[in-house]
Amino acid sequence: MAPTLNLAVIPGDGIGPEVIAEALKVLEATGVDAATTEFPFGAGHFLATGDILGDADLESLAPFDAILLGAIGGDPRDPRLAGGIIERGLLLKLRFAFDHYVNLRPTALFPGVASPLADPGTIDFVVVREGTEGPYVGNGGGIRVGTEHEIATEVSINTAFGAERVVRFAFAQAVARRNQLTLVHKTNVLTHAGSLWQRTVDRVALEFPAVEVGYQHIDAATIHLVTNPGRFDVIVTDNLFGDILTDLAAAISGGIGLAASGNINPDGTFPSMFEPVHGSAPDIAGQQRADPTAAILSVALLLSHLGEQNAAAKVTAAVEADLASRGATARSTAEVGSAIAAAVAQN
Amino acid sequence: MAPTLNLAVIPGDGIGPEVIAEALKVLEATGVDAATTEFPFGAGHFLATGDILGDADLESLAPFDAILLGAIGGDPRDPRLAGGIIERGLLLKLRFAFDHYVNLRPTALFPGVASPLADPGTIDFVVVREGTEGPYVGNGGGIRVGTEHEIATEVSINTAFGAERVVRFAFAQAVARRNQLTLVHKTNVLTHAGSLWQRTVDRVALEFPAVEVGYQHIDAATIHLVTNPGRFDVIVTDNLFGDILTDLAAAISGGIGLAASGNINPDGTFPSMFEPVHGSAPDIAGQQRADPTAAILSVALLLSHLGEQNAAAKVTAAVEADLASRGATARSTAEVGSAIAAAVAQN
Ligand SMILES: CC(C)[C@H](C(=O)O)[C@@H](O)C(=O)O
Numbered sequence: 001m002a003p004t005l006n007l008a009v010i011p012g013d014g015i016g017p018e019v020i021a022e023a024l025k026v027l028e029a030t031g032v033d034a035a036t037t038e039f040p041f042g043a044g045h046f047l048a049t050g051d052i053l054g055d056a057d058l059e060s061l062a063p064f065d066a067i068l069l070g071a072i073g074g075d076p077r078d079p080r081l082a083g084g085i086i087e088r089g090l091l092l093k094l095r096f097a098f099d100h101y102v103n104l105r106p107t108a109l110f111p112g113v114a115s116p117l118a119d120p121g122t123i124d125f126v127v128v129r130e131g132t133e134g135p136y137v138g139n140g141g142g143i144r145v146g147t148e149h150e151i152a153t154e155v156s157i158n159t160a161f162g163a164e165r166v167v168r169f170a171f172a173q174a175v176a177r178r179n180q181l182t183l184v185h186k187t188n189v190l191t192h193a194g195s196l197w198q199r200t201v202d203r204v205a206l207e208f209p210a211v212e213v214g215y216q217h218i219d220a221a222t223i224h225l226v227t228n229p230g231r232f233d234v235i236v237t238d239n240l241f242g243d244i245l246t247d248l249a250a251a252i253s254g255g256i257g258l259a260a261s262g263n264i265n266p267d268g269t270f271p272s273m274f275e276p277v278h279g280s281a282p283d284i285a286g287q288q289r290a291d292p293t294a295a296i297l298s299v300a301l302l303l304s305h306l307g308e309q310n311a312a313a314k315v316t317a318a319v320e321a322d323l324a325s326r327g328a329t330a331r332s333t334a335e336v337g338s339a340i341a342a343a344v345a346q347n
Numbered sequence: 348m349a350p351t352l353n354l355a356v357i358p359g360d361g362i363g364p365e366v367i368a369e370a371l372k373v374l375e376a377t378g379v380d381a382a383t384t385e386f387p388f389g390a391g392h393f394l395a396t397g398d399i400l401g402d403a404d405l406e407s408l409a410p411f412d413a414i415l416l417g418a419i420g421g422d423p424r425d426p427r428l429a430g431g432i433i434e435r436g437l438l439l440k441l442r443f444a445f446d447h448y449v450n451l452r453p454t455a456l457f458p459g460v461a462s463p464l465a466d467p468g469t470i471d472f473v474v475v476r477e478g479t480e481g482p483y484v485g486n487g488g489g490i491r492v493g494t495e496h497e498i499a500t501e502v503s504i505n506t507a508f509g510a511e512r513v514v515r516f517a518f519a520q521a522v523a524r525r526n527q528l529t530l531v532h533k534t535n536v537l538t539h540a541g542s543l544w545q546r547t548v549d550r551v552a553l554e555f556p557a558v559e560v561g562y563q564h565i566d567a568a569t570i571h572l573v574t575n576p577g578r579f580d581v582i583v584t585d586n587l588f589g590d591i592l593t594d595l596a597a598a599i600s601g602g603i604g605l606a607a608s609g610n611i612n613p614d615g616t617f618p619s620m621f622e623p624v625h626g627s628a629p630d631i632a633g634q635q636r637a638d639p640t641a642a643i644l645s646v647a648l649l650l651s652h653l654g655e656q657n658a659a660a661k662v663t664a665a666v667e668a669d670l671a672s673r674g675a676t677a678r679s680t681a682e683v684g685s686a687i688a689a690a691v692a693q694n
Pocket residue numbers: 087088091092243277535536566
């Protein structure tokens with residue numbers, strides 16, 4: 001019989017394979033019937049073969065129910081990897097090709113987890129980051145490059161179509177949560193894009209009268225994230241502001257070792273992709289020092305996206321219990337994964 | 348005899364006039380021979396007269412040695428002020444017209460000041476934010492606006508000329524400080540602008556072999572600002588990233604009530620402009636509840652820029668002493684200003 005879930009797995013580079021091994025251990029412990037197929041993409045694969053991610057690769061990934069990705073990116077000082085060639089050719093290419101217009105990044109300060117904030121209070125919000133537009137479209141250019149007359153541009157492209165669909169998704173999240181939505185942008189400077197976003201939120205808001213809608217400039221939002229993060233429920237924002245806010249959000253809620261994300265195609269036309277927010281951390285790769293929690297929580301997001309709410313809840317509960325009982329003694333990547341997997345299996 | 352310094356003062360809106368009154372009190376206490384001329388520009392002036400800042404206004408401001416600005420901006424819900432019309436027509440217009448290519452924003456956690464960070468350590472860095480390029484150039488547009496086919500763009504424009512002059516300024520700052528410079532950008536996504544900035548920093552760095560040069564993506568930089576802000580000495584970055592980082596920097600070092608800034612034209616062709624980083628806070632205007640410290644520290648930056656190092660040092664010392672001795676009892680805006688002015692007068 002065919003398995004319930006067919007998953008593509010891209011362990012990637014650096015600590016990616018280590019954290020993915022633990023994520024798969026936990027997935028198996030849920031008892032969900034899942035088949036996994038591994039793909040070698042990443043900086044290492046590129047350096048070995050010259051290939052990043054071609055059309056044929058996209059075609060082989062397309063039929064899967066979802067993609068689980070570890071982390072990609074090699075030595076940042078390697079000139080062969082300069083200019084984000086792997087990030088753009090692999091990670092962003094997947095997001096754009098598979099129309100991952102929702103980049104969902106939940107942020108919670110779990111009990112027992114230390115925050116760098118003196119008085120974090122309750123932190124429990126999600127950032128709904130647009131994933132296929134804005135300054136990420138790769139629409140920049142340069143003239144007279146390398147001369148004293150060089151001009152370099154970056155064009156942020158925003159569409160009513162693109163803003164509306166992600167704003168709708170964000171309102172639906174708010175309804176399922178605490179009925180609060182904050183648009184973050186920079187409407188006083190980026191007036192064309194900002195106005196489109198603001199008008200879109202205002203219009204969709206009419207259909208969700210129960211949702212309290214607010215607005216903050218991106219600069220002010222960073223202040224609120226460190227002075228009163230408890231005020232946020234759902235944040236909806238563009239691709240670049242979302243990138244910035246979610247790293248800061250991860251930092252205040254215990255660090256990027258815990259932050260999971262989903263690159264979601266809500267229409268189901270393409271497989272969604274789940275990944276920790278952290279990078280490949282080549283400096284600690286292969287040492288069993290990486291925290292696999294973000295990868296494991298990404299599995300929870302994946303399961304929940306694919307309708308396996310029960311299994312997702314088990315994983316989250318096991319992670320929460322593990323976090324709450326973490327002592328001062330450092331555990332290896334595999335030890336953390338095994339502990340969480342054991343707790344999942346017992347429930 | 349003509350006074351030593353001729354200053355234009357734009358108190359502006361909201362709490363602007365209150366904090367400027369205290370800043371001028373402190374300026375007077377320094378004994379520096381300064382004449383001040385007040386200008387009415389701001390949201391209130393616009394609503395009363397329909398004028399924001401015309402060419403004739405720019406001409407009358409141009410001869411001054413420097414400009415001291417309080418805060419501008421009216422009720423954010425007033426539709427007549429939508430789309431950042433005052434921010435762009437006044438604040439950004441001044442920055443662009445007077446070629447304030449350096450937006451200098453020092454960040455320090457003064458003794459006695461509480462940080463929202465549990466373990467802030469020593470915070471003492473400056474952000475050198477580019478002030479006349481990037482996504483702030485107003486080069487966006489829209490088609491099919493208001494329809495479901497709307498497309499809105501924002502163009503970030505970056506030049507070798509513009510990047511090099513601000514990068515040079517930043518290196519000079521690093522040499523005068525702790526010889527560390529961090530470029531913040533998003534070179535892996537904004538490849539054209541990012542590459543221009545990176546190449547500019549790499550090239551100028553050759554002339555400053557004593558300066559240790561680093562790079563961080565904007566998203567990672569927000570993490571480091573809350574986990575280890577002590578690692579920064581001089582940050583150089585573009586207009587938008589600088590806007591975001593400096594609000595976060597203000598937040599971690601005691602709040603935006605303490606953050607001063609200089610919009611500097613290092614060439615001296617036009618008057619530089621000094622202002623608190625905070626806005627006009629219309630909700631607390633006229634209540635003597637605003638902290639005038641950021642405005643007072645902006646006077647210190649102004650004095651130092653105009654060669655009055657001695658007076659600048661006195662103001663900074665008086666502010667530091669005042670901050671160190673602040674108790675739990677709230678003081679009025681005027682009480683804080685008078686206390687600092689008295690301390691300055693005594694030195
Ligand atoms: C690696 C990079 C292109 C990526 C992004 O900017 O989106 C990362 O920072 C993230 O947030 O997933």
